[in-house]
Amino acid sequence: MWEYFKEENKVDMDKSFYCGDAAGRAATKTRKKDFSNTDKLFAIACGLKFLTPEEYFLGEEEKDERTFDLRQF
Secondary structure (H helix, E strand, O other): OHHHHHHHOOOOOOOOEEEOOOOOOOOOOOOOOOOOOHHHHHHHHHOOEEEOHHHHHHOOOOOOOOOOOHHHO
16 A cells, blocks of 8 residues: 555655554553554554654654564564
């Protein structure tokens, strides 16, 4: 679907991003763990910058130093 969208529309990948709450984050004192990491993996697979809602809407900085190897999926 993403490839089709890019074929039909001009997409500026430098300005584009994906915002989602399924980032695979661990639980903290103030937040439950994420139910999945599929939003983050989708953004990585599409070559998009990924932002959590807290980053985009609240300006919070996420500290996720994990890397994802898409070959494992």
